[in-house]
Amino acid sequence: MQENQNNTSNEAVVDNVNNAAASEQQAEQTVEQRIAELEAQVADLQDQLLRSRADQENQRRRNAEELLNTQKYAINKFAQELVPVKDYLEMALLDQSGQIDTLKMGVDMTLKQLVAAFDKAQIKEISPAVGDKLDPHQHQAMSAEESDAEANTVLRVLQKGYQLAERTLRPAMVIVAKAKG
Known part of the structure:
Protein backbone atom coordinates (compact mmCIF):
# COMPACT_ATOMS: atom_id res chain seq x y z
CA MET A 1 0.00 0.00 0.00
CA GLN A 2 2.80 2.30 0.78
CA GLU A 3 4.27 1.37 -2.55
CA ASN A 4 1.02 2.44 -4.17
CA GLN A 5 1.18 5.75 -2.37
CA ASN A 6 4.82 6.24 -3.40
CA ASN A 7 3.93 5.48 -7.01
CA THR A 8 1.03 7.91 -6.88
CA SER A 9 3.23 10.48 -5.21
CA ASN A 10 6.01 9.96 -7.77
CA GLU A 11 3.52 10.21 -10.59
CA ALA A 12 2.21 13.47 -9.16
CA VAL A 13 5.75 14.85 -8.92
CA VAL A 14 6.49 13.76 -12.49
CA ASP A 15 3.23 15.33 -13.66
CA ASN A 16 4.09 18.56 -11.84
CA VAL A 17 7.57 18.59 -13.36
CA ASN A 18 6.15 17.88 -16.82
CA ASN A 19 3.50 20.58 -16.38
CA ALA A 20 6.12 23.06 -15.20
CA ALA A 21 8.37 22.21 -18.15
CA ALA A 22 5.45 22.60 -20.55
CA SER A 23 4.50 25.93 -18.96
CA GLU A 24 8.08 27.13 -19.17
CA GLN A 25 8.27 26.08 -22.81
CA GLN A 26 4.99 27.88 -23.53
CA ALA A 27 6.27 30.99 -21.74
CA GLU A 28 9.46 30.92 -23.84
CA GLN A 29 7.41 30.61 -27.03
CA THR A 30 5.16 33.48 -25.90
CA VAL A 31 8.20 35.68 -25.11
CA GLU A 32 9.79 34.81 -28.47
CA GLN A 33 6.52 35.60 -30.25
CA ARG A 34 6.26 38.89 -28.40
CA ILE A 35 9.87 39.76 -29.29
CA ALA A 36 9.15 38.95 -32.94
CA GLU A 37 5.99 41.11 -32.85
CA LEU A 38 7.88 44.01 -31.27
CA GLU A 39 10.74 43.71 -33.77
CA ALA A 40 8.20 43.80 -36.62
CA GLN A 41 6.57 46.85 -35.03
CA VAL A 42 9.95 48.60 -34.69
CA ALA A 43 10.76 47.85 -38.34
CA ASP A 44 7.36 49.22 -39.40
CA LEU A 45 7.84 52.40 -37.33
CA GLN A 46 11.35 52.89 -38.75
CA ASP A 47 9.91 52.55 -42.26
CA GLN A 48 7.18 55.09 -41.45
CA LEU A 49 9.80 57.46 -40.04
CA LEU A 50 11.94 57.21 -43.18
CA ARG A 51 8.91 57.82 -45.39
CA SER A 52 7.83 60.80 -43.29
CA ARG A 53 11.31 62.30 -43.49
CA ALA A 54 11.36 61.79 -47.27
CA ASP A 55 7.90 63.39 -47.59
CA GLN A 56 9.03 66.31 -45.44
CA GLU A 57 12.16 66.81 -47.54
CA ASN A 58 10.13 66.64 -50.76
CA GLN A 59 7.66 69.21 -49.39
CA ARG A 60 10.54 71.49 -48.34
CA ARG A 61 12.03 71.23 -51.83
CA ARG A 62 8.64 71.96 -53.49
CA ASN A 63 8.13 74.98 -51.21
CA ALA A 64 11.60 76.32 -52.06
CA GLU A 65 10.92 75.92 -55.80
CA GLU A 66 7.53 77.60 -55.45
CA LEU A 67 9.09 80.50 -53.55
CA LEU A 68 11.74 80.93 -56.24
CA ASN A 69 9.09 80.93 -58.97
CA THR A 70 6.95 83.38 -57.03
CA GLN A 71 9.90 85.74 -56.63
CA LYS A 72 10.99 85.27 -60.23
CA TYR A 73 7.58 85.90 -61.78
CA ALA A 74 6.00 88.25 -59.22
CA GLN A 122 -1.05 99.37 -56.27
CA ILE A 123 1.67 101.97 -56.83
CA LYS A 124 0.47 105.31 -55.46
CA GLU A 125 1.99 108.77 -55.66
CA ILE A 126 3.31 110.48 -52.56
CA SER A 127 2.63 114.12 -53.31
CA PRO A 128 2.58 116.18 -50.12
CA ALA A 129 0.80 119.51 -50.10
CA VAL A 130 2.45 122.74 -49.05
CA GLY A 131 2.08 123.04 -45.28
CA ASP A 132 2.03 119.27 -44.63
CA LYS A 133 4.18 118.08 -41.72
CA LEU A 134 7.40 116.36 -42.77
CA ASP A 135 6.89 112.58 -42.59
CA PRO A 136 10.31 110.89 -42.61
CA HIS A 137 8.70 107.66 -43.82
CA GLN A 138 7.34 109.31 -46.97
CA HIS A 139 9.32 112.53 -47.42
CA GLN A 140 12.99 113.31 -47.82
CA ALA A 141 13.98 116.85 -46.87
CA MET A 142 16.48 118.04 -49.48
CA SER A 143 16.98 121.40 -47.78
CA ALA A 144 15.44 123.72 -45.22
CA GLU A 145 14.63 127.38 -45.80
CA GLU A 146 13.80 130.08 -43.31
CA SER A 147 10.11 130.80 -43.49
CA ASP A 148 7.15 132.16 -41.59
CA ALA A 149 5.60 128.69 -41.92
CA GLU A 150 5.75 126.22 -39.06
CA ALA A 151 9.11 124.44 -38.79
CA ASN A 152 9.39 121.05 -40.52
CA THR A 153 6.47 121.67 -42.84
CA VAL A 154 6.64 121.26 -46.61
CA LEU A 155 7.34 124.47 -48.56
CA ARG A 156 7.84 122.92 -52.01
CA VAL A 157 7.83 119.49 -53.62
CA LEU A 158 10.87 118.91 -55.84
CA GLN A 159 9.92 115.40 -56.90
CA LYS A 160 6.94 113.15 -56.15
CA GLY A 161 7.48 109.96 -54.23
CA TYR A 162 5.87 106.57 -54.72
CA GLN A 163 4.69 103.76 -52.51
CA LEU A 164 3.76 100.17 -53.24
CA ALA A 165 0.80 99.25 -51.07
CA GLU A 166 2.04 100.65 -47.72
CA ARG A 167 5.80 100.48 -48.44
CA THR A 168 7.65 103.55 -49.71
CA LEU A 169 9.43 102.92 -53.01
CA ARG A 170 10.87 106.43 -53.22
CA PRO A 171 10.19 109.25 -50.78
CA ALA A 172 8.93 112.59 -52.05
CA MET A 173 11.81 115.07 -52.20
CA VAL A 174 10.79 118.28 -50.48
CA ILE A 175 12.07 121.57 -49.15
CA VAL A 176 10.95 122.20 -45.59
CA ALA A 177 10.55 125.30 -43.48
CA LYS A 178 12.86 126.16 -40.63
CA ALA A 179 12.35 128.83 -38.02
CA LYS A 180 13.82 132.23 -38.75
CA GLY A 181 16.90 132.65 -36.72
Whole structure:
Protein backbone atom coordinates (compact mmCIF):
# COMPACT_ATOMS: atom_id res chain seq x y z
CA MET A 1 0.00 0.00 0.00
CA GLN A 2 2.80 2.30 0.78
CA GLU A 3 4.27 1.37 -2.55
CA ASN A 4 1.02 2.44 -4.17
CA GLN A 5 1.18 5.75 -2.37
CA ASN A 6 4.82 6.24 -3.40
CA ASN A 7 3.93 5.48 -7.01
CA THR A 8 1.03 7.91 -6.88
CA SER A 9 3.23 10.48 -5.21
CA ASN A 10 6.01 9.96 -7.77
CA GLU A 11 3.52 10.21 -10.59
CA ALA A 12 2.21 13.47 -9.16
CA VAL A 13 5.75 14.85 -8.92
CA VAL A 14 6.49 13.76 -12.49
CA ASP A 15 3.23 15.33 -13.66
CA ASN A 16 4.09 18.56 -11.84
CA VAL A 17 7.57 18.59 -13.36
CA ASN A 18 6.15 17.88 -16.82
CA ASN A 19 3.50 20.58 -16.38
CA ALA A 20 6.12 23.06 -15.20
CA ALA A 21 8.37 22.21 -18.15
CA ALA A 22 5.45 22.60 -20.55
CA SER A 23 4.50 25.93 -18.96
CA GLU A 24 8.08 27.13 -19.17
CA GLN A 25 8.27 26.08 -22.81
CA GLN A 26 4.99 27.88 -23.53
CA ALA A 27 6.27 30.99 -21.74
CA GLU A 28 9.46 30.92 -23.84
CA GLN A 29 7.41 30.61 -27.03
CA THR A 30 5.16 33.48 -25.90
CA VAL A 31 8.20 35.68 -25.11
CA GLU A 32 9.79 34.81 -28.47
CA GLN A 33 6.52 35.60 -30.25
CA ARG A 34 6.26 38.89 -28.40
CA ILE A 35 9.87 39.76 -29.29
CA ALA A 36 9.15 38.95 -32.94
CA GLU A 37 5.99 41.11 -32.85
CA LEU A 38 7.88 44.01 -31.27
CA GLU A 39 10.74 43.71 -33.77
CA ALA A 40 8.20 43.80 -36.62
CA GLN A 41 6.57 46.85 -35.03
CA VAL A 42 9.95 48.60 -34.69
CA ALA A 43 10.76 47.85 -38.34
CA ASP A 44 7.36 49.22 -39.40
CA LEU A 45 7.84 52.40 -37.33
CA GLN A 46 11.35 52.89 -38.75
CA ASP A 47 9.91 52.55 -42.26
CA GLN A 48 7.18 55.09 -41.45
CA LEU A 49 9.80 57.46 -40.04
CA LEU A 50 11.94 57.21 -43.18
CA ARG A 51 8.91 57.82 -45.39
CA SER A 52 7.83 60.80 -43.29
CA ARG A 53 11.31 62.30 -43.49
CA ALA A 54 11.36 61.79 -47.27
CA ASP A 55 7.90 63.39 -47.59
CA GLN A 56 9.03 66.31 -45.44
CA GLU A 57 12.16 66.81 -47.54
CA ASN A 58 10.13 66.64 -50.76
CA GLN A 59 7.66 69.21 -49.39
CA ARG A 60 10.54 71.49 -48.34
CA ARG A 61 12.03 71.23 -51.83
CA ARG A 62 8.64 71.96 -53.49
CA ASN A 63 8.13 74.98 -51.21
CA ALA A 64 11.60 76.32 -52.06
CA GLU A 65 10.92 75.92 -55.80
CA GLU A 66 7.53 77.60 -55.45
CA LEU A 67 9.09 80.50 -53.55
CA LEU A 68 11.74 80.93 -56.24
CA ASN A 69 9.09 80.93 -58.97
CA THR A 70 6.95 83.38 -57.03
CA GLN A 71 9.90 85.74 -56.63
CA LYS A 72 10.99 85.27 -60.23
CA TYR A 73 7.58 85.90 -61.78
CA ALA A 74 6.00 88.25 -59.22
CA ILE A 75 6.53 91.21 -61.50
CA ASN A 76 5.00 89.42 -64.50
CA LYS A 77 1.61 91.21 -64.43
CA PHE A 78 3.23 94.60 -63.93
CA ALA A 79 5.67 93.96 -66.77
CA GLN A 80 2.77 93.08 -69.07
CA GLU A 81 1.18 96.44 -68.21
CA LEU A 82 4.41 98.31 -69.01
CA VAL A 83 4.96 96.79 -72.46
CA PRO A 84 2.27 98.98 -74.12
CA VAL A 85 3.80 102.06 -72.44
CA LYS A 86 7.11 101.27 -74.10
CA ASP A 87 5.32 100.71 -77.42
CA TYR A 88 3.68 104.15 -77.21
CA LEU A 89 6.98 105.83 -76.40
CA GLU A 90 8.67 104.13 -79.36
CA MET A 91 5.82 105.22 -81.67
CA ALA A 92 6.18 108.80 -80.42
CA LEU A 93 9.91 108.75 -81.23
CA LEU A 94 9.22 107.42 -84.73
CA ASP A 95 6.69 110.18 -85.50
CA GLN A 96 8.20 112.43 -88.17
CA SER A 97 5.21 114.77 -88.54
CA GLY A 98 6.74 117.45 -86.34
CA GLN A 99 3.35 118.38 -84.91
CA ILE A 100 3.71 119.23 -81.23
CA ASP A 101 0.00 118.72 -80.53
CA THR A 102 0.15 115.16 -81.85
CA LEU A 103 3.28 114.45 -79.82
CA LYS A 104 1.69 115.93 -76.71
CA MET A 105 -1.44 113.83 -77.22
CA GLY A 106 0.71 110.69 -77.60
CA VAL A 107 2.67 111.47 -74.43
CA ASP A 108 -0.61 112.08 -72.58
CA MET A 109 -1.95 108.70 -73.73
CA THR A 110 1.29 107.05 -72.64
CA LEU A 111 1.09 108.69 -69.23
CA LYS A 112 -2.51 107.48 -68.81
CA GLN A 113 -1.40 103.96 -69.72
CA LEU A 114 1.42 104.16 -67.17
CA VAL A 115 -0.91 105.50 -64.45
CA ALA A 116 -3.32 102.62 -65.15
CA ALA A 117 -0.44 100.14 -64.83
CA PHE A 118 0.58 101.77 -61.53
CA ASP A 119 -3.00 101.58 -60.24
CA LYS A 120 -3.23 97.87 -61.04
CA ALA A 121 0.10 97.29 -59.28
CA GLN A 122 -1.05 99.37 -56.27
CA ILE A 123 1.67 101.97 -56.83
CA LYS A 124 0.47 105.31 -55.46
CA GLU A 125 1.99 108.77 -55.66
CA ILE A 126 3.31 110.48 -52.56
CA SER A 127 2.63 114.12 -53.31
CA PRO A 128 2.58 116.18 -50.12
CA ALA A 129 0.80 119.51 -50.10
CA VAL A 130 2.45 122.74 -49.05
CA GLY A 131 2.08 123.04 -45.28
CA ASP A 132 2.03 119.27 -44.63
CA LYS A 133 4.18 118.08 -41.72
CA LEU A 134 7.40 116.36 -42.77
CA ASP A 135 6.89 112.58 -42.59
CA PRO A 136 10.31 110.89 -42.61
CA HIS A 137 8.70 107.66 -43.82
CA GLN A 138 7.34 109.31 -46.97
CA HIS A 139 9.32 112.53 -47.42
CA GLN A 140 12.99 113.31 -47.82
CA ALA A 141 13.98 116.85 -46.87
CA MET A 142 16.48 118.04 -49.48
CA SER A 143 16.98 121.40 -47.78
CA ALA A 144 15.44 123.72 -45.22
CA GLU A 145 14.63 127.38 -45.80
CA GLU A 146 13.80 130.08 -43.31
CA SER A 147 10.11 130.80 -43.49
CA ASP A 148 7.15 132.16 -41.59
CA ALA A 149 5.60 128.69 -41.92
CA GLU A 150 5.75 126.22 -39.06
CA ALA A 151 9.11 124.44 -38.79
CA ASN A 152 9.39 121.05 -40.52
CA THR A 153 6.47 121.67 -42.84
CA VAL A 154 6.64 121.26 -46.61
CA LEU A 155 7.34 124.47 -48.56
CA ARG A 156 7.84 122.92 -52.01
CA VAL A 157 7.83 119.49 -53.62
CA LEU A 158 10.87 118.91 -55.84
CA GLN A 159 9.92 115.40 -56.90
CA LYS A 160 6.94 113.15 -56.15
CA GLY A 161 7.48 109.96 -54.23
CA TYR A 162 5.87 106.57 -54.72
CA GLN A 163 4.69 103.76 -52.51
CA LEU A 164 3.76 100.17 -53.24
CA ALA A 165 0.80 99.25 -51.07
CA GLU A 166 2.04 100.65 -47.72
CA ARG A 167 5.80 100.48 -48.44
CA THR A 168 7.65 103.55 -49.71
CA LEU A 169 9.43 102.92 -53.01
CA ARG A 170 10.87 106.43 -53.22
CA PRO A 171 10.19 109.25 -50.78
CA ALA A 172 8.93 112.59 -52.05
CA MET A 173 11.81 115.07 -52.20
CA VAL A 174 10.79 118.28 -50.48
CA ILE A 175 12.07 121.57 -49.15
CA VAL A 176 10.95 122.20 -45.59
CA ALA A 177 10.55 125.30 -43.48
CA LYS A 178 12.86 126.16 -40.63
CA ALA A 179 12.35 128.83 -38.02
CA LYS A 180 13.82 132.23 -38.75
CA GLY A 181 16.90 132.65 -36.72
